[in-house]
Amino acid sequence: MTTFVDRVELHVAAGSGGHGCASVHREKFKPLGGPDGGNGGRGGDVTLVVDQSVTTLIDYHHHPHRKATNGKPGEGGNRSGKDGTDLVLLVPDGTVVMDSRGNVLADLVGHGTTFIAGQGGRGGLGNAALASARRKAPGFALLGVPGQSRDLVLELKTVADVALVGYPSAGKSSLISVLSAAKPKIADYPFTTLVPNLGVVTAGSTVFTVADVPGLIPGASEGRGLGLEFLRHVERCSVLVHVLDTATLESDRDPLSDLDIIEAELRAYGGLEDRPRVVVLNKVDIPDGQDLADMVRPDLEARGYRVFEVSAVAHKGLNELSYALGGIVAEARAAQPVQEATRIVIRPKAVDDSGFTVTAEEGLYRVRGEKPERWVRQTDFANDEAVGYLADRLARLGVEEELVKAGAREGDEVVIGPEDDAVVFDWEPSVAAGAEMLGRRGEDHRFDTPRPAAQRRKDRDAERDDAQEQFEGFDPFES
Numbered sequence: 001m002t003t004f005v006d007r008v009e010l011h012v013a014a015g016s017g018g019h020g021c022a023s024v025h026r027e028k029f030k031p032l033g034g035p036d037g038g039n040g041g042r043g044g045d046v047t048l049v050v051d052q053s054v055t056t057l058i059d060y061h062h063h064p065h066r067k068a069t070n071g072k073p074g075e076g077g078n079r080s081g082k083d084g085t086d087l088v089l090l091v092p093d094g095t096v097v098m099d100s101r102g103n104v105l106a107d108l109v110g111h112g113t114t115f116i117a118g119q120g121g122r123g124g125l126g127n128a129a130l131a132s133a134r135r136k137a138p139g140f141a142l143l144g145v146p147g148q149s150r151d152l153v154l155e156l157k158t159v160a161d162v163a164l165v166g167y168p169s170a171g172k173s174s175l176i177s178v179l180s181a182a183k184p185k186i187a188d189y190p191f192t193t194l195v196p197n198l199g200v201v202t203a204g205s206t207v208f209t210v211a212d213v214p215g216l217i218p219g220a221s222e223g224r225g226l227g228l229e230f231l232r233h234v235e236r237c238s239v240l241v242h243v244l245d246t247a248t249l250e251s252d253r254d255p256l257s258d259l260d261i262i263e264a265e266l267r268a269y270g271g272l273e274d275r276p277r278v279v280v281l282n283k284v285d286i287p288d289g290q291d292l293a294d295m296v297r298p299d300l301e302a303r304g305y306r307v308f309e310v311s312a313v314a315h316k317g318l319n320e321l322s323y324a325l326g327g328i329v330a331e332a333r334a335a336q337p338v339q340e341a342t343r344i345v346i347r348p349k350a351v352d353d354s355g356f357t358v359t360a361e362e363g364l365y366r367v368r369g370e371k372p373e374r375w376v377r378q379t380d381f382a383n384d385e386a387v388g389y390l391a392d393r394l395a396r397l398g399v400e401e402e403l404v405k406a407g408a409r410e411g412d413e414v415v416i417g418p419e420d421d422a423v424v425f426d427w428e429p430s431v432a433a434g435a436e437m438l439g440r441r442g443e444d445h446r447f448d449t450p451r452p453a454a455q456r457r458k459d460r461d462a463e464r465d466d467a468q469e470q471f472e473g474f475d476p477f478e479s
Ligand SMILES: Nc1nc2c(ncn2[C@@H]2O[C@H](COP(=O)(O)OP(=O)(O)OP(=O)(O)O)[C@@H](O)[C@H]2O)c(=O)[nH]1
Pocket: 166, 167, 168, 169, 170, 171, 172, 173, 174, 175, 185, 186, 187, 188, 189, 190, 191, 192, 193, 194, 212, 213, 214, 215, 216, 282, 283, 284, 285, 286, 310, 311, 312, 313, 314
């Protein structure tokens, strides 16, 4: 069976950052070389990019798992690891990106519009970059951060000016094929069209697109036939064209009741009330069809519709129809603000990464925040020095202070991260409360003269650590 592919689940995994390298420079007769471990490379992003030559999401239906490559680890001799390669996934114009709960993340309209679906992880700093006056030869490096993984749903809403709606076999695809250069599949059985066809029509100076969507039947809005699967496609159109079959062989159908049923389905779907409508009576090349068209025309006009009698097969009435549609489209465009949507890059909302929170929960203290959580992921817990560095960073950010304020005591359980992905510590405060007030042994503060050199060294260290954090926080995508 053919699957109607305008909605696919897509699982993206951005590349992870490469680990930083901890290495010490070695040279003959120079036993005490400095740290020379390079930084890990950045993981590749997964991006969705609108490309006009792509018309369906079918590729993603067949291959729903997409992964960008990881950054390479840093190496000795100050060699940085190579960045992972970004994975670019081409999607059709009008693709809507949602999370797995159905929340819309982005609406991709216009050739070149880009959405960062998964952000690659940062590479870890090598021990060369971590060296400071205080840590002359760090025996550790930072780990690369895992790439972002996300489950997405992509949905295609055809971006067309005109939508043809109607019963199966009314001749919608036939009409597109004669109005434009499109060559859709046409056959005399219902539901020939399973994915919308798109045609480009030129009427004088107006160029517009026409989409035909799979045939509608009673109950479509509740999911009968292809149901909602296709109604999505007409949401953006500025004109709806009812294609009515004047020559159907089904005895219980006629153009007026067909129209009522389709209108009822559109109403049940909702959101299309304000769209102008036009009626096309098709198949008037058949004598009975022409008679029926003559009969129903006054009724339709009395309801306020502009009515066009056409034959897709005999190419009758097509010029009038395309010029009339072109006129309505031009009017609708003039009434709308210009859509400037090309080459926009949509990023996931920037998180406020400066803050953190400490909350006392039952039997534990939980720390949440972009930085503390990332720092934990960057830490090699098998390495005491790395753990010490983490403790320093947390203290500098003020996490320890907040823990003290929240009532934490040495030995209490401290949890960093969300419930399902956290690291648990028995807390050992690195700075005993008040310790910084004490002078060196044997000194009395009351006789203190400031020790400028020591202070300068301390300031320089703090500056250097800030610079490292900034370097590490460097986001190549930020402008
Ligand atoms: N005689 C005649 N036959 C037509 C005309 N237009 C379409 N047909 C025939 O009607 C049948 C259905 O045409 P399609 O264009 O596939 O109809 P559709 O509305 O796209 O149908 P679905 O895709 O199933 O919803 C085909 O056998 C066409 O040849 C017409 O103007 N005159």
